[in-house]
Amino acid sequence: xxxxxxLSNPWLQWQRAALDESFNAARRMSVMPSLxxxxxxxxxxxxxxEVVYEEDRLKLLxxxxxxxxxxxxxxxxxxxxxxxPYILDLKKGxxxxxxxxxxxxxxxxxDWGVPIPADxxxxxxxxxxxxxxxxxxYLRERTGADQLNVLGYCMGGTMSAMFSALHPDRVKNLILLxxxxxxxxxxxxxNLWTRPENFDVDKFVDAFGNCPPEFLQIxxxxxxxxQNLLEKPVNFYEHMHDEKYLEDFLTTxxxxxxxxxxxxxxxxxxxxxxxxxNLLTQNRMPIGKHIVNLANITCPxxxxxxxADDLVPxxxxxxxxxxxxxxxxxxxxxxxxxxxxxxxxxxxxxxxWPQACDWLAARDC
Amino acid sequence: xxxxxxQFAEQATAFQKIWTESMSKLMQTAFTFSPNSPPPxxxxxxxxxxxxxxxxxxxxxxxxxxxxxxxxxxxENAVSFRKMNNDFIAKVRNEMQAPSREDMDSVMLAVRHMxxxxxxxxEELSTQVQALKNGxxxxxxxxxxxxxxxxxxxSRKRVKG
Numbered sequence: 001x002x003x004x005x006x007l008s009n010p011w012l013q014w015q016r017a018a019l020d021e022s023f024n025a026a027r028r029m030s031v032m033p034s035l036x037x038x039x040x041x042x043x044x045x046x047x048x049x050e051v052v053y054e055e056d057r058l059k060l061l062x063x064x065x066x067x068x069x070x071x072x073x074x075x076x077x078x079x080x081x082x083x084x085p086y087i088l089d090l091k092k093g094x095x096x097x098x099x100x101x102x103x104x105x106x107x108x109x110x111d112w113g114v115p116i117p118a119d120x121x122x123x124x125x126x127x128x129x130x131x132x133x134x135x136x137x138y139l140r141e142r143t144g145a146d147q148l149n150v151l152g153y154c155m156g157g158t159m160s161a162m163f164s165a166l167h168p169d170r171v172k173n174l175i176l177l178x179x180x181x182x183x184x185x186x187x188x189x190x191n192l193w194t195r196p197e198n199f200d201v202d203k204f205v206d207a208f209g210n211c212p213p214e215f216l217q218i219x220x221x222x223x224x225x226x227q228n229l230l231e232k233p234v235n236f237y238e239h240m241h242d243e244k245y246l247e248d249f250l251t252t253x254x255x256x257x258x259x260x261x262x263x264x265x266x267x268x269x270x271x272x273x274x275x276x277x278n279l280l281t282q283n284r285m286p287i288g289k290h291i292v293n294l295a296n297i298t299c300p301x302x303x304x305x306x307x308a309d310d311l312v313p314x315x316x317x318x319x320x321x322x323x324x325x326x327x328x329x330x331x332x333x334x335x336x337x338x339x340x341x342x343x344x345x346x347x348x349x350x351x352x353w354p355q356a357c358d359w360l361a362a363r364d365c
Numbered sequence: 366x367x368x369x370x371x372q373f374a375e376q377a378t379a380f381q382k383i384w385t386e387s388m389s390k391l392m393q394t395a396f397t398f399s400p401n402s403p404p405p406x407x408x409x410x411x412x413x414x415x416x417x418x419x420x421x422x423x424x425x426x427x428x429x430x431x432x433x434x435x436x437x438x439x440x441e442n443a444v445s446f447r448k449m450n451n452d453f454i455a456k457v458r459n460e461m462q463a464p465s466r467e468d469m470d471s472v473m474l475a476v477r478h479m480x481x482x483x484x485x486x487x488e489e490l491s492t493q494v495q496a497l498k499n500g501x502x503x504x505x506x507x508x509x510x511x512x513x514x515x516x517x518x519x520s521r522k523r524v525k526g
Contacts, residue, residue: 117466118469118473120470121470121473121474121477189424189427189428192428192433193433193436198433198436198437199437199440200440200441200444203441203444204440204444206448207444207447207448207451208444208447209466222427224420225420225423225427226416226419226420226423227416227420230416230419231416234412289485
């Protein structure tokens, strides 16, 4: 008679798996009653900040550090008009902002706020030549720096590129993070769905005004329906007893569900001029009465992309470096990472952000 | 009517085709697993494979002309419904002699036009002043982004609110 069980026996493995699963199920049940309250208590943004400038819905956050900044030129983050910007400062150990603050950069972030129905007439000109210029002017006065470092994420990167082309004297270094520039690629589903024959953006904006957040949420969800509707709930059920997994999941989900409307005219311009006509790469993009010429960007540029980005495929970001007039151009590609993985992924925190900080520090002179 | 029926039949056929292909891919995936893995891991591998196969099928379907047509129809219906709703509410507000969204939009647009005219004028004046300072002749109006002496966009100071 054997005293040790032969665990290579499949029947024994199944029994052991069934026993483990029953214990895990009990742990899951114990977590469920407090799940809702935990979801409500998710903290949005972890690095200490203060609001230093406000204009209409816009708030400029300054990240406070105990130590004095070691670098002369301030850094300002420009986020997209879609979703909330705290994805860049989501949690401890997963904060892009904290990387730069800890490296001694005087760091700011533009929180565009939540548009109201009256904001439906705001255009890209209002944001780029209005709000962004005012923020930069304020920071010039506050810090004494003639130029600023700018980091734009996603649509904020597109806007930062346009700003840098229209106001090259105000930008010292430009970092783009998963920024769509060239919309000619048909890689992403959004490029296909927004084609003029499939989507009449004029009728849509005329009827709805601001682009509703629910519409954006459904669009993003449909980019990966199986992953979002099947895999995610199954994985959540399997791992909800794991404290670390639960914390990460609830924090990320809180942000994913925190959609905001996009001002109607901005949405119209973005879809029509960029997704449908791809005017930016042709140097025919109108911002008010001005035309954006990317060749006017002569500052050092760093273009960071995610290899597995379904929202902004690499093909949309890659051409940027060839279109600018800068001599100092660098690309960083994080293979296997998705769109928000560039901001909150563990690999991005280890591989991309330290290098990005080094790149910026070397050019702050 | 027959055109609608034909269109519906096409969409149904495409949908049926995608589901048939999905199921066959799922079945293929379900029976390709490593016999040396422990049974619980086998189930996870099967599940992962099933999800991958389903995701690929759905990606193909969402690129198909039938899906794009049905998406476009759905959007048109949503826009029409919204417009009907807007018109109804505007009519109710007009009957009650209360301001409607169209009235607000008219006022907003008038203010924006005024703002644009004023800012454009300020920008022109600024360009002229700059040109006078530089001692150069007045620059011609240009919509191009080329040239180092083009007018820089002026910031529009807003009242903090």
